[in-house]
Amino acid sequence: MCTDVTVADIVMVIDDSWRIGRLNFKAICKFLEKVVNAFDVGIDKVRIGLVKYSGDPKIEWHLNSYTTKDEVITSLRNLPFKGGATMTGRALTFFRENSFRLQSGSRGNVSKIAILVTKGKSQDEMAVPAQSLRDAGVELFVIGVAYINETELKLIASKPDETHVYNVPDISFLNDILDGLTSNVCDAIKRQEEEIRRVKNADEELKVITSKPDETHVYNITDFSTINTVTEGQTCNVIDTVKQQEEKIRPLEQMRIFCLKNADAEEP
Structure with a gap:
């Protein structure tokens, strides 16, 4: 249990292409139930959203769609399988443009985490969309199921690879990574929270020396990449x-x- 994390926005991104298959898809949803159970879910606590993709990505529910952990788990259990091509790059672009927005329930000054589960090689370019997501402040964790080319997983995930990339030989090994994944997600949230506090304190210092109003005169970025x-x-x-x-x-x-x-x- 990630008991010391109180607030975060987490979006799960699930590959539901033909390469995953219906039975594996249901097993992935069952695994993600256990991930959700590790957090204190609530509208003012940890929010959980979900994007499903094959050829065309789709938001199954927004970050503010559900207010309780039970609602999220019920939706996971009833999530339908679609099938189709594996367009991971398109899904990442769609996810960046639609999930972490105020209209979708995302909150400012809150840790932002994405957990992507995929199986086959992407049929489109995904390195640039993944970089754009990371540049936007989203920390990416990637789980590959029987993924032959682990280099592709590393192109998507945040660094370091040791804590953000997971490649299991088949679906039955997902539970073996559960504790490590939830612990590393929890640590990532706490690191982001610390950085948000640091930036907020720096904001207050900048406001003392700049002209008014603050909204148009103060700009504080986490690093030069943003x-x-x-x-x-x-x-x-x-x-x-x-x-x-x-x-x-x-x-x-x-x-x-x-x-x-x-x-x-x-x-x-």
């Missing part, structure tokens, strides 16, 4: 500030010109 996430907004706010200053300067400039003209007129 700087592009604020560049567009920062540029717009700088332009707006320049325009506001120009509006203040213009009447003074007009007054100066007027005074000069009067001075010229008074000369003999």
Whole structure:
């Protein structure tokens, strides 16, 4: 049990392609029940969302769809199998654009975790979509079931590989990784919480030295890899500030010109 983690947003991403198969899919859902049981699930605690994918990814439920652990587990038990191609890259892009959003129940300043379960080699490019997710602050754990090319799993997962990549020879070995996975997810949440607190404290220091309002003058990023996430907004706010200053300067400039003209007129 991850008893010392109180708040987090966790999204599970499940491959339900033909390579997984109906029986294996049900076994994966049973395994994920045990993962869910390790956390204190609630609308103000740990939220659980789920994305299912083959050819076309789909959000089965949002982070704020369920308020209790029992509701999440019931939905896992009733999750239908679809079948189709294995388009992991498309699923990662869809997941990044749709899951960790305010409209989908994601919260600001909360640890963000993704747990991906897949079987076969992806039929599309997935390294770039995975990097985009990690750059957005999502910590990725990847479970491969009889996955021959472990290098692909490492391309998706966060670092280090030892705590974020799991490759089991077949579905019956999933329970062997349960304790290690939940412990490492728990540790990742706590690390993110510590970083969020550090950034929040730094925010307060920055607010003391910057102009107001804080919303348009303070930008605090976790590291330089995320700087592009604020560049567009920062540029717009700088332009707006320049325009506001120009509006203040213009009447003074007009007054100066007027005074000069009067001075010229008074000369003999």
